[in-house]
Amino acid sequence: MQILKPVYDAVISRNPNEPEFHQAVQEVLESLEPVAARHPEWVQAGIFSRIVEPERQVIFRVTWIDDKGQVQVNRGFRVQFNSAIGPYKGGLRLHPSVNLSVIKFLGFEQVFKNSLTGLPIGGGKGGSDFNPRGKSDGEIMRFCQSFMTELWRHIGPDTDVPAGDIGTGAREIGYMFGQYKRLSNTHTGVLTGKGLTWGGSLVRTEATGYGLCYFMEEALKAKGLSFNGSVVSISGSGNVAIFAYDKATELGAKVVTMSDSDGYIHDPDGIDIDLVKEIKLVRRGRIREYLDKHPGATFGDNCFAIWQVPCDIALPCATQNEIDAASAKTLVANGCKAVGEGANMPSTPEAINVFLANKLIYGPAKAANAGGVATSALEMSQNSQRFGWSFDEVDSKLKTIMVSIYQAASQAAAAYGDPDNLMLGANIAGFEKVATAMYQQGVAY
Ligand code: NDP
Ligand code: 2IT
Numbered sequence: 001m002q003i004l005k006p007v008y009d010a011v012i013s014r015n016p017n018e019p020e021f022h023q024a025v026q027e028v029l030e031s032l033e034p035v036a037a038r039h040p041e042w043v044q045a046g047i048f049s050r051i052v053e054p055e056r057q058v059i060f061r062v063t064w065i066d067d068k069g070q071v072q073v074n075r076g077f078r079v080q081f082n083s084a085i086g087p088y089k090g091g092l093r094l095h096p097s098v099n100l101s102v103i104k105f106l107g108f109e110q111v112f113k114n115s116l117t118g119l120p121i122g123g124g125k126g127g128s129d130f131n132p133r134g135k136s137d138g139e140i141m142r143f144c145q146s147f148m149t150e151l152w153r154h155i156g157p158d159t160d161v162p163a164g165d166i167g168t169g170a171r172e173i174g175y176m177f178g179q180y181k182r183l184s185n186t187h188t189g190v191l192t193g194k195g196l197t198w199g200g201s202l203v204r205t206e207a208t209g210y211g212l213c214y215f216m217e218e219a220l221k222a223k224g225l226s227f228n229g230s231v232v233s234i235s236g237s238g239n240v241a242i243f244a245y246d247k248a249t250e251l252g253a254k255v256v257t258m259s260d261s262d263g264y265i266h267d268p269d270g271i272d273i274d275l276v277k278e279i280k281l282v283r284r285g286r287i288r289e290y291l292d293k294h295p296g297a298t299f300g301d302n303c304f305a306i307w308q309v310p311c312d313i314a315l316p317c318a319t320q321n322e323i324d325a326a327s328a329k330t331l332v333a334n335g336c337k338a339v340g341e342g343a344n345m346p347s348t349p350e351a352i353n354v355f356l357a358n359k360l361i362y363g364p365a366k367a368a369n370a371g372g373v374a375t376s377a378l379e380m381s382q383n384s385q386r387f388g389w390s391f392d393e394v395d396s397k398l399k400t401i402m403v404s405i406y407q408a409a410s411q412a413a414a415a416y417g418d419p420d421n422l423m424l425g426a427n428i429a430g431f432e433k434v435a436t437a438m439y440q441q442g443v444a445y
Contacts, residue, residue, distance in 0.1 A: 003036040004029045007048045018101035020320060024108050024345060025052050027352075031427035034416050039435070045443070047435045054107060055445045056080040059100070060150040062128055064142040076147050078126035078154055078162070081107040083445070084437035087158055088124030089114055089373060091165030094172065096131040103127055105320070106165070106344055110373070112430030113366040116405045119377035124160055126151070132167045144175035151176075152183045155190055157383070163192040163376050166319065169239060170195060170205070189383025192376035201379035203394040204372075208342060209243025210395070211371015212315060212363075214402035216340040217251060219361050219422065220313075222410070225337060228252030233311035235259045235303070236318030237280045237287050240342040240369065244315050245273050257309050259318060260287040264306035267297035310334040317342030328354035341365035356421060367409050367426040374401045 001008060011025050029048070036043050062074040077100065080088040090110040093103070103125050111123030130143055155162060164173055173193045180190050187199075194200035203210070213227065220226050232253045234241050237260050245255050254270045260280070265271070265287055275293055279285040288299045300306070307314065307327035314336055316322050322343065323331075328351035331339070338361035341347065345365055347355070355362040375398055382388050389397075405426075412432070413425030438444075 001030055001033055003043060004033055004048055007052060010049065011052050015104070018104060020101045020105040020345070021108065023349065024105040027349060027423070028108070028112065028427050028431070031424045032431055035428055035431065042435050042439060045439055047438050050438065050445065051082065051111070051431070051434065052108070054079045054081045054104065055083060057100070058154050062130070062143065062147050062150070064139070064146045066139055067136055074128045074130040074143070076126070076128045076150060077103045078151060078160070079103050079107040079124060080154075080160055081123045081125070082111040082434060083122040084434050084441060085115060086120035086122045088160035089121035089163070089376065090123055090125040091127075091163045092168045092172075092176075093125070093127035093165040094130050094132050094167030095127070096129055098127045098129045102320075109344055109366050111434060112427060113370045114373055114377075115430040115433045116367055116408060116426060117370050117374040117377060117401055118404060119374060119401075121161075121373065121377050121380075124162075125165075126162055127165065127168070130167075132172075137171075140172065141175045144172050145179040148176045148179035149183065152180050155180075157188040157190050157380070161190060161192060161376070161380060163373070164239065166238065169193075189380050192379040194379070199379075199383050201375060201382055201394055202389070202391040203398060204375045204379055205239070206243040206246070207375035207398055208240045208369050208372030209245070209317070210247045211374065211398055211402045212240070212244050212317075212340055212342045212368050213247035213251060214371065214399050215368045215406055216313065216315075216338060216361075216363050218403050218406040219340075219363055220338060223361060225361075226251070227313065230254070230312035231256055231310070232313045232315060233257045233306065233309050234315045234317055234342075235264065235306050235322060235346075236316075236343065237276055238317070240372070241315075241317035242273070242277060242280070244317055244342050245271065245276075248313075248315070249273070253313070256311065257306050258287060259303060259306050261303070261318075262286055262288060263299055263301035263303060265290045265297050265299050266306075266309050267294055269296070307331050308334075311336055313338045313340065315340050315342050316346035318346070319343055320345040321348050323347045323351045325350035325354055327351065332358045332360065337361060339363065340368045342369050344369065352423065356423070359420065362422060364423040364426050366430060367405050367422060370405055371398055371402055374398060
């Protein structure tokens, strides 16, 4: 980094103790160095310094009462990162590891991801350090209501439209929507991932996992490869992982691993997805329970060791930094040809270097997992129309969007002299649209 080094240094000094945010910014700024060289007017207008600073950050106390009558206190966040191309848009993460650094890295990534979808959505992210694990439905509802009691004054269908992420699924969106409606006395598309009878879109549940496979199928096709006949390793067993399984399998792959935060299962015969859905979606249980019905499968309690299972295609769909350099080298040594990121920032910078140096097809998160938020934007369109589209209509729009994201990333990579580097291409293509909008809007933020 040369031109953009002062921007990066300012981020480090202004935001100490935010390692995940630093990591996300560094990757993007390194990719944008040649863009800064070509666009001195953007440097002059401070676009690079502005894009790394959120427009607004809200941090608030969330107080709720547990089933024993004990008062509990959590911390809530909403980081409204960039509204140049549309209302802030991005999920809400409920996980004990949530802090400002995590929410800012996610919000920053979301700005470029949302731009890549081609739809009019800005970037934001939120959540809380609340741990949903082991909580009763009543506790989840009281937490969600308290969270929304503060959040509602900062969001709105034309301002900021939150959605799901880790720990926030259909149940939590329902409780939050109910509270928003009660406080605002409006029934609007203020959240996405809603239930199908009250404004939700068909395909939103499946969208991130399906979109990941549509994107990767296109990237594989460009190299004469395909999911068909391949062995796939998926991490995670939540929303993204489960529907990535379904689509990869439909495209002819055999998926042999899945995981949760306790460890991973390996079933060489192919994972029994109905059982995983029963354990994780219906019973909210643990992935190791899979072995009760499939004693031939194995369980390992080291999440990193999932990448030691030989595969042709790896789809990390759990959380950030789940593939380190050692895991990346193991994947390469075992013949893995492609990595598609369902999770946000699942590969460390060192792991990404291993993939690029060894010419793997590397589908970076902000491009490969954009199908979820793209379908959220389609949900917003349907809400505005007060109309709903069929499953096939939404699914075909999703597919078209994922193919066009692949093309945008691939063309930008070629235009900047590194045609196979989809990370470079995604960062540049996502940035250019936002930068143009910011430039045209003057020094508005
Ligand atoms: P879910 O809450 O549905 O599932 C998360 C899965 O990841 C669970 O299996 C969970 O295990 C596991 N996991 C979570 N944290 C960790 C951890 N620290 N170490 C190991 N495993 C962990 O979330 P999603 O499937 O929605 O999200 C998964 C990833 O995809 C996240 O990175 C998210 O940001 C990203 N994403 C999600 C989108 C969406 O539409 N939902 C869109 C785009 C990206 P356990 O059950 O033990 O907690
Ligand atoms: O990381 C993501 O893109 C999401 N969690 C989905 C966000 C959304 O607004 O649908």
